[in-house]
Amino acid sequence: MIYVEPINQLKLFGLEKYIHELINLYDNKKLPSKILLSGSKGLGKSTLSYHFINYVLSKDEQYSYNYYDFTINSENHSFKTILNKSNPNFILIDVNTDKKFIDIDQIRKLIINLNKSSFNNKPRFVLIDNIEFLNTNSINSLLKVLEEPSVNIHFILIHNNKKILPTLLSRCINFKISLSNKEILNIANKLLDDKIENFVNKDLINYYITPGNIYNLVFFGVNNEYDLINIDLKDFLNTVIENKHYKKEYLINFMIFDFIEFYFNKINSSFSTKISDKYSYFLKRISDTKRFNLDEESLFLEFKNVILNG
Numbered sequence: 251m252i253y254v255e256p257i258n259q260l261k262l263f264g265l266e267k268y269i270h271e272l273i274n275l276y277d278n279k280k281l282p283s284k285i286l287l288s289g290s291k292g293l294g295k296s297t298l299s300y301h302f303i304n305y306v307l308s309k310d311e312q313y314s315y316n317y318y319d320f321t322i323n324s325e326n327h328s329f330k331t332i333l334n335k336s337n338p339n340f341i342l343i344d345v346n347t348d349k350k351f352i353d354i355d356q357i358r359k360l361i362i363n364l365n366k367s368s369f370n371n372k373p374r375f376v377l378i379d380n381i382e383f384l385n386t387n388s389i390n391s392l393l394k395v396l397e398e399p400s401v402n403i404h405f406i407l408i409h410n411n412k413k414i415l416p417t418l419l420s421r422c423i424n425f426k427i428s429l430s431n432k433e434i435l436n437i438a439n440k441l442l443d444d445k446i447e448n449f450v451n452k453d454l455i456n457y458y459i460t461p462g463n464i465y466n467l468v469f470f471g472v473n474n475e476y477d478l479i480n481i482d483l484k485d486f487l488n489t490v491i492e493n494k495h496y497k498k499e500y501l502i503n504f505m506i507f508d509f510i511e512f513y514f515n516k517i518n519s520s521f522s523t524k525i526s527d528k529y530s531y532f533l534k535r536i537s538d539t540k541r542f543n544l545d546e547e548s549l550f551l552e553f554k555n556v557i558l559n560g
Contacts, residue, residue, distance in 0.1 A: 251472040254441075254465075256296035258333060262320040264437040264461070265298045268427060269320065272302045281404065282423040284396055288409040289427035291504060292462025294437070296379055298427070299406050303375045304329055307339055338369040344379040347500075350543060352384045357391040364400055374403045382412035389415055396421045413541060431457060438464035450478045454486060456516075458508035466501040474499075483513055484558055491554045496546060506546075507536050510553055528556060 262269060275281040287295040304322045305315040313323035322329050331337035341363055343356055360376065368374060378384075384392065396405060396418075407422060429437070438461040439446045449468040459467075471478035476489065487509055490496065496503045514529050535549050 251469055253469050256294075256300055259297045259300070260322045260324060261440075262297060262301045263294070263440045264429060264433050265294050265427070266320060268298055268425065269302055269305070271425070272298075273305055273317065276302075276306060283403065284405045284407070284422040286407045286409050286419065286422035286424045287427055288411060288424055290458075290460050291410040292460030292464075292466070293427050293429055294461060295408050295410075295427055296377075299377050299408065300332070303332070303340060303377070303406075306375070307337070307372055339372050339374045341374070341376045342379070343376065345383045350383070352378075352380070352388050354385070354387040354391055357388050357395075361391070361395055364395065364403060368402070371402075376403065376405045377408070378405065379408045381407045381409050381418070382414055384414070384418075389418055393417060393421065429460070434459070434461050434464075437461035441465045442468060448479075451481060453482045454478060454509075456508070456512040458512055459505075463505055463508075467505065470495075470499060470502045483509065483516060487513060488554060488558055491550045491558075494547075496550060503546075506550065507540065510536065510550075513557070532557070 272281070272285075287299065289295055301315070301320065301322060304326065305317065307328040308314040308323075308326050311327050313326040315322060315326070324330075328337060328339075332340050335342075341360060343352060343360060345352055346356075364374075364376070378392075405422075407418075435446070435455070441461060442449060442465065446464070446468075450464065450471065454467065455464065468478070470476075474495075478486070481489070487506070490499075490502060490506060496506055510532065514532070532549075532553060535552075538544060539546050539549055
């Protein structure tokens with residue numbers, strides 16, 4: 251199974267109303283210079299951004315964006331140059347693989363790039379993914395840029411419903427992205443070529459999960475040769491914690507927290523006193539671990555020993 255990322259996802263599924271709104275704003279010269287796309291991780295916010303950016307940048311190019319089918323043409327020049335990181339009208343800021351935060355050096359380089367003259371008359375886009383990983387120094391530097399953006403530069407910030415500074419939120423127009431459970435499953439099914447039932451047990455599909463998470467879960471199973479069809483939630487959690495996939499697999503790390511909360515809700519009707527007393531305790535530990543970016547290993551191992559196998 252070849253992993254498809256937002257940057258090379260040629261087809262947009264289920265977010266048609268949102269790209270319609272962005273395109274209408276742009277075509278009517280009303281597009282805000284600072285946009286915040288907020289919603290749970292895995293809803294398709296980054297994919298939506300790449301499709302909208304391709305719509306704008308490919309307007310006068312061969313193989314331009316197919317607005318009627320919400321498809322990027324792989325032969326399009328802007329698509330190719332964004333993919334190989336050579337497009338002068340596009341800058342991506344995200345967490346580097348060897349870092350825990352978006353550091354200030356990345357923002358400083360961004361400022362230098364934005365101060366350079368444009369190579370053409372097209373708009374320039376700055377896509378900042380996972381903004382919850384901006385540290386304090388990075389945010390302060392970014393705020394200065396956002397306060398007085400240059401002409402024809404648009405910032406799109408991806409917010410995954412994590413805690414961020416109000417000063418950053420207040421400078422952007424917030425577009426909230428949400429999907430119903432039916433829409434989520436429909437999109438995930440399309441991402442998997444209408445074969446979702448051939449990849450994953452329904453016991454692992456919960457109300458926390460998003461289309462991107464389902465896709466990542468399937469890729470994780472295939473990549474590690476796990477039979478996700480014949481594994482239930484308890485055995486799955488035991489497996490990923492015992493094998494320490496939270497250290498090795500970025501795709502699965504952020505999902506484990508949701509799976510833990512889902513497991514508690516799943517066994518809610520048969521709570522023992524012991525588990526019931528631990529429920530609030532683990533919810534607080536999950537919250538603190540996310541909020542303060544704490545080491546998750548002790549949390550996962552304690553959950554495995556006390557709840558799964560206690």
